[in-house]
Amino acid sequence: MSSDAPGARAALDRAADRMLRATVVERFAIAVAATLLALLLGSVVVAASGYDAVEFVSSLVYGAFGTTSNLAFTLRQSTMLILAGVAVAVAFRAGVFNIGVQGQFVVGGFATAVTVLFLAPHLPGGAVGGVLLMGLGTLAAIAAGGAYAALPGMMKAYADANEVITTIMLNFIASGVVFFVVDRYLRPAGASAPNTETFPEYVALPSVVFDSASFSVVGLGAALATVLVVYVVMARTRFGYDLVTSGYQEPAAAYSGVDPERNVVATMTFSGMVAGLAGAVFTIMILGYYSDPSTFPRFGFDAIAVSLLAANNPLGVVPAGLLFGGLDAGGQYIGFTLDVPPELVDGVVGLVVLFVAVPELFRMAARRTGLGGRGSSESPVRRAESDGGDGR
Amino acid sequence: MSVADYAARNRRRIGGTALALVLLAVLAALFDLPVADLLTVGTAERALRAATPIALAAIGGLYAEKSGVFNIGLEGFMIFGALSAAGAAWLSAGSGSVGQPDLWVGILAAVGVCTLLTLLFAVLTIRYEADQIVAGLAVWFIGLGFGPFTATVLWGGVSSPSLPNIDNVTVPLLAEVPVLGRLLFDASPLVLFTVLVAVAAWVVLYRTRYGYWVQAAGENPEALDTAGVDVNRVRYAAVVFSGAMAGLGGAVLSIGIGSGFTGTGVTMVDGRGWIAIVAYLFGNYNPLGAFGASLLFGATDMLQVQFQTVGISLPGSIVGLFPYVAVLVVLNLVGYTRVPSAVGEPYDTEE
Numbered sequence: 001m002s003s004d005a006p007g008a009r010a011a012l013d014r015a016a017d018r019m020l021r022a023t024v025v026e027r028f029a030i031a032v033a034a035t036l037l038a039l040l041l042g043s044v045v046v047a048a049s050g051y052d053a054v055e056f057v058s059s060l061v062y063g064a065f066g067t068t069s070n071l072a073f074t075l076r077q078s079t080m081l082i083l084a085g086v087a088v089a090v091a092f093r094a095g096v097f098n099i100g101v102q103g104q105f106v107v108g109g110f111a112t113a114v115t116v117l118f119l120a121p122h123l124p125g126g127a128v129g130g131v132l133l134m135g136l137g138t139l140a141a142i143a144a145g146g147a148y149a150a151l152p153g154m155m156k157a158y159a160d161a162n163e164v165i166t167t168i169m170l171n172f173i174a175s176g177v178v179f180f181v182v183d184r185y186l187r188p189a190g191a192s193a194p195n196t197e198t199f200p201e202y203v204a205l206p207s208v209v210f211d212s213a214s215f216s217v218v219g220l221g222a223a224l225a226t227v228l229v230v231y232v233v234m235a236r237t238r239f240g241y242d243l244v245t246s247g248y249q250e251p252a253a254a255y256s257g258v259d260p261e262r263n264v265v266a267t268m269t270f271s272g273m274v275a276g277l278a279g280a281v282f283t284i285m286i287l288g289y290y291s292d293p294s295t296f297p298r299f300g301f302d303a304i305a306v307s308l309l310a311a312n313n314p315l316g317v318v319p320a321g322l323l324f325g326g327l328d329a330g331g332q333y334i335g336f337t338l339d340v341p342p343e344l345v346d347g348v349v350g351l352v353v354l355f356v357a358v359p360e361l362f363r364m365a366a367r368r369t370g371l372g373g374r375g376s377s378e379s380p381v382r383r384a385e386s387d388g389g390d391g392r
Numbered sequence: 393m394s395v396a397d398y399a400a401r402n403r404r405r406i407g408g409t410a411l412a413l414v415l416l417a418v419l420a421a422l423f424d425l426p427v428a429d430l431l432t433v434g435t436a437e438r439a440l441r442a443a444t445p446i447a448l449a450a451i452g453g454l455y456a457e458k459s460g461v462f463n464i465g466l467e468g469f470m471i472f473g474a475l476s477a478a479g480a481a482w483l484s485a486g487s488g489s490v491g492q493p494d495l496w497v498g499i500l501a502a503v504g505v506c507t508l509l510t511l512l513f514a515v516l517t518i519r520y521e522a523d524q525i526v527a528g529l530a531v532w533f534i535g536l537g538f539g540p541f542t543a544t545v546l547w548g549g550v551s552s553p554s555l556p557n558i559d560n561v562t563v564p565l566l567a568e569v570p571v572l573g574r575l576l577f578d579a580s581p582l583v584l585f586t587v588l589v590a591v592a593a594w595v596v597l598y599r600t601r602y603g604y605w606v607q608a609a610g611e612n613p614e615a616l617d618t619a620g621v622d623v624n625r626v627r628y629a630a631v632v633f634s635g636a637m638a639g640l641g642g643a644v645l646s647i648g649i650g651s652g653f654t655g656t657g658v659t660m661v662d663g664r665g666w667i668a669i670v671a672y673l674f675g676n677y678n679p680l681g682a683f684g685a686s687l688l689f690g691a692t693d694m695l696q697v698q699f700q701t702v703g704i705s706l707p708g709s710i711v712g713l714f715p716y717v718a719v720l721v722v723l724n725l726v727g728y729t730r731v732p733s734a735v736g737e738p739y740d741t742e743e
Contacts, residue, residue: 347537
């Protein structure tokens with residue numbers, strides 16, 4: 001067995017590679033078509049509710065890119081969506097649905113806040129203290145996010161509990177428990193809002209390019225660096241290889257000696273660590289204190305759309321994150337100026353997810369209209385063999 | 393299936409339930425809980441009311457999954473149901489105050505809207521072979537976005553104004569029966585209806601030809617096809633039924649027992665669609681079992697009130713998490729349920 005292992009390994013490598021790359025162009029086309037169709041439907045809804053659809057679209061674009069401060073807001077949202085999107089992608093790529101990124105993000109950010117608030121009095125102030133506190137806070141977030149994600153991983157691996165449902169329940173639980181602790185124990189005496197104390201002002205990322213209180217290019221850089229690290233781990237290490245093959249070819253992965261249970265736990269932990277990191281960036285760069293998690297933006301959910309649009313490819317998450325960041329910023333701008341409810345954008349994001357789930361629809365449309373033509377019949381990636389694994 | 397057979401097949405389920413009961417008893421003894429005060433007809437009544445929306449969605453979802461389509465979008469359909477019920481009742485009343493007939497219009501509208509939406513969902517998952525999990529999640533997101541959006545268009549805020557709910561119906565004579573009378577025959581008609589749905593769903597699934605078709609569509613679609621029954625039509629019917637029931641469940645939540653639509657946070661549905669999925673898993677795909685499991689979740693949902701009445705002080709935000717924790721516990725106890733073997737696989741007739 002061991003003598004021809006390298007040969008088998010190389011063959012597996014090639015097979016996995018082809019499956020992952022063969023349809024990149026097609027998937028890109030589907031992603032673009034899905035987004036356009038969702039936006040179109042969104043505009044129809046806007047028009048049907050009695051608003052001006054053209055004004056809606058132009059304000060959306062202006063709100064996302066029109067001014068430097070709008071652009072900074074877009075990049076801020078994108079930073080969060082890229083980080084959370086990578087967290088989702090890591091798991092999805094391994095065939096595990098981590099819908100709990102929001103919860104891991106909340107727990108991670110909370111760990112950062114607690115670390116910073118409790119260590120600040122014991123460490124020197126100024127730049128040194130700031131870097132130390134942010135570093136330790138980030139490490140705490142990564143550890144907490146990973147640990148919180150390991151829970152559903154273990155439940156799936158050892159008790160066969162469906163991870164879609166466990167992770168969603170853990171989202172509710174994270175929000176509730178963190179709110180309770182913040183409200184009961186971390187709220188300064190006499191404060192009316194359930195907020196912790198604000199961080200010392202030296203615990204902040206320098207804004208460098210944009211003059212914005214809640215966006216720093218350093219945060220965006222951290223997100224891009226994370227994308228690179230995750231990409232390298234997935235593409236170049238044994239761990240990443242096992243993870244991806246077990247997502248696409250479970251029998252093959254088992255054949256090459258992957259323990260499926262441990263792999264599920266490891267995948268979820270890895271994904272949760274990235275989600276925790278997202279929580280740290282959110283807490284340090286955007287908030288500067290901690291608050292009731294049910295009032296936070298639902299980055300963890302939108303990240304699912306980001307990851308799906310990117311076909312769960314860590315590198316693809318960057319453009320997808322930028323797109324959704326723009327949509328988000330544009331949507332909020334619309335909420336301020338047009339009296340079109342900003343929730344509309346959440347609905348449009350949902351539509352994007354829906355359309356991304358139905359590649360068959362676009363293939364059929366392409367065939368009918370005679371457009372494209374490529375990848376019509378030979379789509380080698382039949383969606384992952386469902387996850388029940390009932391071995392029919 | 394004999395009792396011994398059932399016990400052998402469900403060792404984990406039974407063992408787990410027993411373990412949970414023992415643990416509860418130990419806890420009650422340790423903390424000196426006034427158990428007798430906790431278990432009253434009032435408790436049962438509240439649990440039943442809280443279970444109704446969950447049970448409706450669970451029974452629908454069970455049919456869809458039995459037929460081979462995992463409708464993981466129940467939560468989203470419940471949001472649409474809750475919203476359209478409140479919206480239609482409010483619109484039906486015009487500028488006047490919302491009366492009982494308007495509420496029934498709302499209930500019908502919720503079922504109608506959700507039937508149409510699930511039909512779309514069914515076309516995408518069955519005809520266009522969409523990934524069922526992703527499409528179901530999408531339904532949730534769309535509900536989370538368009539639910540509050542529509543509320544804002546209608547009412548200028550994410551929640552509706554306070555609306556009345558449906559009057560209790562008192563069945564003469566039967567209401568005099570101790571305990572059961574008060575629970576079922578002097579209650580919201582929707583509670584009674586849910587009980588009827590559960591029983592009817594059981595009869596149809598296990599005692600009629602259509603029920604066998606549904607089961608075959610999920611277990612062995614090829615055989616059903618060979619027998620000359622259109623697999624996909626059976627699936628369409630089951631999925632649309634699941635959406636209609638989830639919509640009704642949402643309507644019960646907003647105007648059946650609640651007082652309007654709340655769109656803040658994750659909306660007033662608040663995870664009940666997900667809990668419904670666990671309820672039918674725990675009930676082992678049996679409609680009556682699913683109803684029982686929904687009662688369990690309904691009871692955990694009402695613990696807050698119960699604790700207050702007997703004077704146990706636990707912070708509300710923590711007690712509010714009990715249903716979610718219960719879901720995790722149940723899901724880990726039940727572990728692997730035998731999912732119908734063709735769930736998640738689109739069925740193509742050989743052309």
